[in-house]
Amino acid sequence: MKKKMIFSDFFKNNGVVMGCLLIGLVSFWLIFLIILPQLSMLDYSFRFNLPPAEVGGPKDVYTLSNYEHLIYGSDTTHQTYNTVDLKVFVRTIIAAMLVTIFNIFLCYPLAYFLGQSKGSGFVRLLVVLLIIPYWINEILRAFALRIIFGDSGLLNEALMFLHLTSEPIDFIRQDIALYAGLGYAYILLMLFPMYNVIESLDRNQIEAARDMGASWMRIHRRIVIPHAKPGIVSGATMVFMLSAGALAAPQILGGPSSLWFTQLVYQWFNDSLNWQQGAAYAIVLLASTIIIVLTVMKIFKVNMGDIGK
Amino acid sequence: MSSGVAVDLENITIRFGDFTAVKDANVNINGGDFFSFLGPSGCGKTTILRAVSGFLEPSEGRVLIGGNDMAGIGPNKRPTALIFQNLALFPLMKVWENISFSMEVAGASAAERRKRADELLDMIALGGQGDKLPSELSGGQKQRVAIARALCANPDVLLLDEPLSALDLKLRQHMRTELREIQQRVGITFIYITHDQGEALTMSDNVAVMKAGVIDQIDTGHNIYDDPATPFVASFVGENNVFRGKVKSISGNEAVITTNRSGDLLSRITPAQVGKLAVGDDAMMFIRPEALELAPRDADSKTTISANVINEEFEGNSFSVFLQGDGGKQIKMSVPNLGQDRISVRGENLSLRYDASNAVTMPAGELASE
Numbered sequence: 001m002k003k004k005m006i007f008s009d010f011f012k013n014n015g016v017v018m019g020c021l022l023i024g025l026v027s028f029w030l031i032f033l034i035i036l037p038q039l040s041m042l043d044y045s046f047r048f049n050l051p052p053a054e055v056g057g058p059k060d061v062y063t064l065s066n067y068e069h070l071i072y073g074s075d076t077t078h079q080t081y082n083t084v085d086l087k088v089f090v091r092t093i094i095a096a097m098l099v100t101i102f103n104i105f106l107c108y109p110l111a112y113f114l115g116q117s118k119g120s121g122f123v124r125l126l127v128v129l130l131i132i133p134y135w136i137n138e139i140l141r142a143f144a145l146r147i148i149f150g151d152s153g154l155l156n157e158a159l160m161f162l163h164l165t166s167e168p169i170d171f172i173r174q175d176i177a178l179y180a181g182l183g184y185a186y187i188l189l190m191l192f193p194m195y196n197v198i199e200s201l202d203r204n205q206i207e208a209a210r211d212m213g214a215s216w217m218r219i220h221r222r223i224v225i226p227h228a229k230p231g232i233v234s235g236a237t238m239v240f241m242l243s244a245g246a247l248a249a250p251q252i253l254g255g256p257s258s259l260w261f262t263q264l265v266y267q268w269f270n271d272s273l274n275w276q277q278g279a280a281y282a283i284v285l286l287a288s289t290i291i292i293v294l295t296v297m298k299i300f301k302v303n304m305g306d307i308g309k
Numbered sequence: 310m311s312s313g314v315a316v317d318l319e320n321i322t323i324r325f326g327d328f329t330a331v332k333d334a335n336v337n338i339n340g341g342d343f344f345s346f347l348g349p350s351g352c353g354k355t356t357i358l359r360a361v362s363g364f365l366e367p368s369e370g371r372v373l374i375g376g377n378d379m380a381g382i383g384p385n386k387r388p389t390a391l392i393f394q395n396l397a398l399f400p401l402m403k404v405w406e407n408i409s410f411s412m413e414v415a416g417a418s419a420a421e422r423r424k425r426a427d428e429l430l431d432m433i434a435l436g437g438q439g440d441k442l443p444s445e446l447s448g449g450q451k452q453r454v455a456i457a458r459a460l461c462a463n464p465d466v467l468l469l470d471e472p473l474s475a476l477d478l479k480l481r482q483h484m485r486t487e488l489r490e491i492q493q494r495v496g497i498t499f500i501y502i503t504h505d506q507g508e509a510l511t512m513s514d515n516v517a518v519m520k521a522g523v524i525d526q527i528d529t530g531h532n533i534y535d536d537p538a539t540p541f542v543a544s545f546v547g548e549n550n551v552f553r554g555k556v557k558s559i560s561g562n563e564a565v566i567t568t569n570r571s572g573d574l575l576s577r578i579t580p581a582q583v584g585k586l587a588v589g590d591d592a593m594m595f596i597r598p599e600a601l602e603l604a605p606r607d608a609d610s611k612t613t614i615s616a617n618v619i620n621e622e623f624e625g626n627s628f629s630v631f632l633q634g635d636g637g638k639q640i641k642m643s644v645p646n647l648g649q650d651r652i653s654v655r656g657e658n659l660s661l662r663y664d665a666s667n668a669v670t671m672p673a674g675e676l677a678s679e
């Protein structure tokens with residue numbers, strides 16, 4: 001009943017021709033650009049990496065060996081675990097979570113300040129200043145950060161000038177540059193959903209709570225954060241997904257010994273030319289991040305619908 | 310009944326930059342009173358209330374609550390509770406959590422809070438609805454929850470900012486009675502803001518009428534209606550017919566003014582303006598529609614007005630007759646319905662009379678715009 005209404009309203013608002021066109025375009029986008037490529041990746045991940053001559057031949061059958069390789073490091077024995085790759089996987093997930101949490105704490109006060117100052121000229125200027133650095137492409141930004149964090153970079157020079165340290169700190173090797181780069185790369189995707197929900201909060205609610213003696217802590221805990229929850233979760237989802245799946249920042253800012261899981265995927269595809277193995281790794285990453293996001297949404301009682309707001 | 314806590318505003322002026330929102334307001338509100346600020350939208354009512362609740366410090370002057378100067382004391386430290394124009398209930402908290410929020414702040418246990426919330430819910434006739442969300446309540450119910458939430462903190466002074474403006478007419482009239490009853494039951498001082506003169510007159514012990522940041526008159530609703538201090542009050546509170554003229558003679562507290570269309574008219578000088586009117590001054594005389602009646606042949610010409618009928622409307626309990634007045638303004642006469650078929654015919658010239666004691670004269674001034 002309700003679904004029917006959505007459709008009839010949709011056609012009423014857009015007209016039949018335009019409506020069909022819109023539905024057609026969205027379907028094309030969904031089917032040809034998202035579903036089919038992903039399905040073919042899924043298909044790849046269950047196949048052997050065969051020489052071209054044998055593709056489609058009797059040896060081209062479905063297998064779990066690509067997934068077994070991630071877990072056991074070998075598709076023949078299950079005696080040992082693939083600790084190297086699994087460690088990279090776990091580290092990637094945990095680091096992406098930390099980046100997300102760090103972004104939440106950084107963006108919340110900023111979003112609150114921006115959202116509650118009700119679009120004054122100064123605030124609009126601030127927002128523009130936040131957006132402009134994102135016109136610069138990701139690679140350039142990452143290399144710029146690399147320079148800042150380098151041995152003789154701005155940061156080390158400043159620290160040494162202030163005598164806070166006597167020799168340069170190796171930010172790159174200690175992955176500090178990597179985390180900073182990841183945090184910086186997607187921070188706006190956290191800030192804007194938060195800013196939007198906080199801006200929609202009625203200021204009188206804050207004043208009413210203040211009138212009843214509530215401390216700032218309580219006002220945030222009981223009123224602002226519950227109101228902002230969908231925005232926080234929506235921002236966190238995006239930052240987590242994109243950080244876990246980032247490639248440029250880890251390539252450029254990661255230390256020589258530390259790998260990001262996407263780099264493994266990239267190596268399988270690009271260096272080893274084993275797309276089947278790469279697809280399996282990528283699918284594991286995708287499935288794990290989706291499960292984590294859905295679990296977090298469940299814990300914080302947020303619906304899919306709230307996120308779209 | 311408890312004697313309540315008095316609120317005094319001493320020479321309050323409030324500026325926003327160059328703009329003066331409230332000019333030199335002096336108000337003494339007795340403890341336990343139902344006191345209203347009445348004025349058109351934008352005249353500074355909310356601003357005054359925010360100064361009393363502590364969200365705003367006056368640029369000049371003092372706010373005293375129970376005789377204590379409130380300068381530098383924040384809203385959470387004042388013995389006031391504010392009900393916002395849009396109620397500002399917390400939409401994500403259940404009704405009982407909303408009501409007992411001030412106790413939560415004070416660290417009361419959930420059981421205590423629930424108990425008190427249920428008592429207050431019973432008082433506002435919403436028993437058993439504590440587990441709903443505010444969005445599941447009707448407008449009038451939300452209204453009552455906002456009142457209960459404010460009362461839960463046991464404030465000495467309850468501040469209400471046009472709390473009924475979002476309700477429909479019928480509910481609004483019902484809530485007037487209810488608010489007045491609640492106030493008498495709890496016995497604390499209510500400061501009520503409204504642009505609706507009906508609300509102010511029916512509920513209040515005393516009313517302050519405001520115009521563009523200035524308080525024109527403070528008195529009981531009855532006195533404001535009968536003895537308006539300024540042309541603004543006369544035209545803003547209730548319906549009034551205005552006659553402009555020059556003062557011809559003054560004797561005691563009565564004056565005769567000469568008008569263009571209706572000749573010389575006799576009336577009382579409104580008490581607030583006695584002694585402030587001199588012969589030759591521009592004056593305005595006001596007569597309420599219900600103070601006009603059809604004149605007998607021998608009526609005194611100083612209290613009769615003759616005018617042509619424009620039209621007549623039947624209102625149920627009365628007839629409204631509209632006649633041609635001065636300067637394009639219509640004169641309205643209200644005649645009780647005692648079974649007559651009609652009062653007048655269109656175009657007919659009527660003679661109307663009034664008692665001089667029912668008409669008030671004052672120096673000419675600004676009228677409330679319709």
Ligand SMILES: Nc1ncnc2c1ncn2[C@@H]1O[C@H](COP(=O)(O)OP(=O)(O)O)[C@@H](O)[C@H]1O
Pocket residue numbers: 325328330348349350351352353354355356357
């Ligand atoms: N924070 C503010 N800054 C500037 N002007 C304000 C502010 N608050 C109110 N005003 C102005 O003061 C006047 C009175 O406002 P208000 O007290 O809200 O009127 P009302 O009688 O309708 O409640 C209005 O002209 C309003 O624009």
Ligand SMILES: [Mg+2]
Pocket residue numbers: 351354355394470471
């Ligand atoms: Mg107001």
